[in-house]
Amino acid sequence: xxxxxxxxxxxxxxxxxxxxxxxxxxxxxxxxxxxxxxxxxxxxxxxxxxxxxxxxxxxxxxxxxxxxxxxxxxxxxxxxxxxxxxxxxxxxxxxxxxxxxxxxxxxxxxxxxxxxxxxxxxxxxxxxxxxxxxxxxxxxxxxxxxxxxxxxxxxxxxxxxxxxxxxxxxxxxxxxxxxxxxxxxxxxxxxxxxxxxxxxxxxxxxxxxxxxxxxxxxxxxxxxxxxxxxxxxxxxxxxxxxxxxxxxxxxxx
Amino acid sequence: xxxxxxxxxxxxxxxxxxxxxxxxxxxxxxxxxxxxxxxxxxxxxxxxxxxxxxxxxxxxxxxxxxxxxxxxxxxxxxxxxxxxxxxxxxxxxxxxxxxxxxxxxxxxxxxxxxxxxxxxxxxxxxxxxxxxxxxxxxxxxxxxxxxxxxxxxxxxxxxxxxxxxxxxxxxxxxxxxxxxxxxxxxxxxxxxxxxxxxxxxxxxxxxxxxxxxxxxxxxxxxx
Numbered sequence: 001x002x003x004x005x006x007x008x009x010x011x012x013x014x015x016x017x018x019x020x021x022x023x024x025x026x027x028x029x030x031x032x033x034x035x036x037x038x039x040x041x042x043x044x045x046x047x048x049x050x051x052x053x054x055x056x057x058x059x060x061x062x063x064x065x066x067x068x069x070x071x072x073x074x075x076x077x078x079x080x081x082x083x084x085x086x087x088x089x090x091x092x093x094x095x096x097x098x099x100x101x102x103x104x105x106x107x108x109x110x111x112x113x114x115x116x117x118x119x120x121x122x123x124x125x126x127x128x129x130x131x132x133x134x135x136x137x138x139x140x141x142x143x144x145x146x147x148x149x150x151x152x153x154x155x156x157x158x159x160x161x162x163x164x165x166x167x168x169x170x171x172x173x174x175x176x177x178x179x180x181x182x183x184x185x186x187x188x189x190x191x192x193x194x195x196x197x198x199x200x201x202x203x204x205x206x207x208x209x210x211x212x213x214x215x216x217x218x219x220x221x222x223x224x225x226x227x228x229x230x231x232x233x234x235x236x237x238x239x240x241x242x243x244x245x246x247x248x249x250x251x252x253x
Numbered sequence: 254x255x256x257x258x259x260x261x262x263x264x265x266x267x268x269x270x271x272x273x274x275x276x277x278x279x280x281x282x283x284x285x286x287x288x289x290x291x292x293x294x295x296x297x298x299x300x301x302x303x304x305x306x307x308x309x310x311x312x313x314x315x316x317x318x319x320x321x322x323x324x325x326x327x328x329x330x331x332x333x334x335x336x337x338x339x340x341x342x343x344x345x346x347x348x349x350x351x352x353x354x355x356x357x358x359x360x361x362x363x364x365x366x367x368x369x370x371x372x373x374x375x376x377x378x379x380x381x382x383x384x385x386x387x388x389x390x391x392x393x394x395x396x397x398x399x400x401x402x403x404x405x406x407x408x409x410x411x412x413x414x415x416x417x418x419x420x421x422x423x424x425x426x427x428x429x430x431x432x433x434x435x436x437x438x439x440x441x442x443x444x445x446x447x448x449x450x451x452x453x454x455x456x457x458x459x460x461x462x463x464x465x466x467x468x469x470x471x472x473x474x475x476x
Contacts, residue, residue, distance in 0.1 A: 203442040205435055211462050214445045220289065220432070220461035221282035223308070224274045 011199050012192060019191045026187035027180060034179050040171030042130035044137040044163035046123045047115070048144060050076055051156040072119045079121065079148060080112040083140070088147055096139045099132065110140055120160065130169035137163040279315040282463060283323075286316075286432070289461055296402045298460065299332075299410040299428035301421040303448045307436040308465040309333075313411035314342050316432075321373040325406040328365070329375045332424050333413045334385035337378025343368050350379025354397060355388040361400060374405070389423045398427055415448055425457035432460050437467045 012019065050072050082088060089103045089110075101109075111124045123140050127133035145157050205211055208219050286295070300313045310333070317329040331339040332351065340347045345366065353359035354376075368375050382388060401408055410428055412421040425431045431452060435445070452459055 202438075204438045205440045205442065205445055205464075206438050208464070210442075211435070211464065214442065215433075215449055215459065215462055217459065217461055219435075219464045220285040221278050221463045222467045223278045223282075223312070223463060223465045225466045 008196065012195055015195050018195065019188065022191045023184060023187045027184045030180050030183035034176070038175055039128060041126050041128060041173045042133045042169050043124060043126050043172045044130070044133035045125070046137045046141040046163050047160040048121055048123065048141060049158050049160050050079065050119050050121065051158070069119060073114070073117060075152070076114045076119070076121045078152070079144075080114065082148070082151060083112050083123070083144060084110065087151065088140075088143055091147055092136075092139050092143045095143065096135075099136060099139065101136065106136070106140070109136070125163075126172065131165055134163040134165050276315065276319070279312070279319045280322075282312075282316060283319040286460060295429040295460060296406070297398060297408040297410060297428040298430050298432055299412050299421070299424045299457075300432045300434065301412045301415045301425065302434040302436070303416050303440055303444055304414050305417075307414075307434045307439065308463075309414070309434050310338050310342070310411050312432070312434050312463060312465070313409050314339060317373055317407075317409045318370055320407045320409070321370050324372060326404070327373050328401055328405040328408045329368075329373060330401075330408060330410045331376065331378040332389060332410050332420070334378050334382060334388065334420065335413060335418070339375065339411055340377040343375060345375075345377065347377045347379065350377035352379030352382045352385075352388060354379075355391060355393050356382065357393070361397060386419050386423060389420055389427075395427065415451055416444070422451060422455040422457070425452060426455050428457075430458045430460035433462045434465050435462055436465045439466075 084107050086103050086107075089106045092106060093099070093101065093103055109126050111126075113122045113124060115122055123137055123144070125133045125137040125140065127136060141159050141162065145159055148157050205214065211217070211219050286298070298316075300309050300316070302309050313329060317327045320327045329339060330351065331337045334352055337347055337350065340350075349359055350364055354361060354364050364376050364379070366375050366377070367373075388394070398408070408428075410424055412424045415421045415425075415433075433448065433452075440448075449459075
């Protein structure tokens with residue numbers, strides 16, 4: 001089938017009002033939906049440093065064991081997994097009954113990350129409430145600090161900074177226009193598709209080829225659409241007169 | 254009940270607006286009819302369409318005016334007895350018309366009226382009647398058409414739509430040719446086939462098809 005872009009363009013132009021209507025309704029509904037369903041999520045984080053017990057050097061000074069740094073870094077990877085097990089989380093729940101969270105919930109909202117190949121790791125908590133995110137982050141960090149040495153025999157976990165409650169916390173998830181844009185593009189494409197489909201299904205007579213095919217005659221004339229103002233004046237008049245005519249007819253019979 | 258007949262509104266003026274694109278189309282329709290019925294005398298032309306509102310009456314009036322403009326003696330006959338409407342176009346009343354003649358209440362001379370257009374005479378539908386199909390099929394109708402075709406050069410007959418009632422088919426058989434009006438983008442393919450079959454069954458001669466209400470036709474650019 002020959003693809004005639006100009007023809008398609010004319011079709012779409014003819015029903016531009018349908019496109020405007022459908023696209024604006026879809027976009028508006030999506031906008032309302034995404035605005036009303038927007039729930040801000042807040043994030044709080046603490047930083048901890050992990051260091052293996054330093055050994056006393058020959059001169060009685062503490063020396064930095066450069067090999068131990070690498071060991072510590074790989075230890076953090078182990079910790080990341082340990083922290084996200086009930087071994088730690090159960091204790092967080094036990095010690096902080098006022099948080100009203102279950103172990104499973106904790107595991108899902110707490111994230112432990114290794115900061116750029118350093119001995120520092122970060123405990124990141126996401127929660128609908130900024131204040132509770134801060135409290136959970138701090139509680140988890142405290143438990144890590146006390147429990148990890150028991151499990152791993154590493155006694156030097158220090159909390160670098162604790163999470164603080166901010167006055168105007170910014171949510172980590174921005175109000176996104178993603179769905180609105182998707183809805184706009186989607187409805188536009190769908191409407192154009194429907195218009196083209198309607199045209200494909202439309203089997204009315206339009207061109208002289210259509211007429212020649214059925215009647216085996218070429219059209220004798222093409223009468224263009226007349227100005228609607230002329231026709232309107234005529235129609236209005238007709239309707240009015242028809243009523244009078246009926247009344248007249250009734251008087252006869 | 255008499256209509257006030259003082260002003261000449263758009264409805265009356267439309268047929269004689271000189272430079273309208275539509276009128277040019279009707280002039281070319283007149284010319285094409287003359288060409289397409291070469292050799293054969295097509296004096297009586299009946300105008301119909303498949304359904305209501307496709308522009309039968311408008312075409313009938315404009316075609317009649319187009320013929321009158323070249324000096325032919327034209328008679329416009331409103332055979333749409335169920336819904337006669339041409340008299341509105343000429344701002345006339347419809348107290349005396351075709352039904353009166355067919356019921357024997359009036360003579361031919363009493364129902365033929367002159368219009369504001371030169372050479373154009375007109376017979377209105379007349380008061381509504383009980384049996385329009387029967388009247389149209391009657392012997393009196395044949396007599397009327399025979400008499401009129403001796404007196405006039407062209408007779409344009411406006412009829413109801415073809416597929417709903419039999420009136421248009423009756424008139425189609427009595428006339429020399431049928432002009433079918435098709436509204437652009439309104440007539441479905443299978444309905445069109447049905448129309449063609451109906452005309453063939455009535456043994457009517459289809460002169461041609463007029464495509465009405467055309468939008469974006471390339472010919473518009475020339476006019």
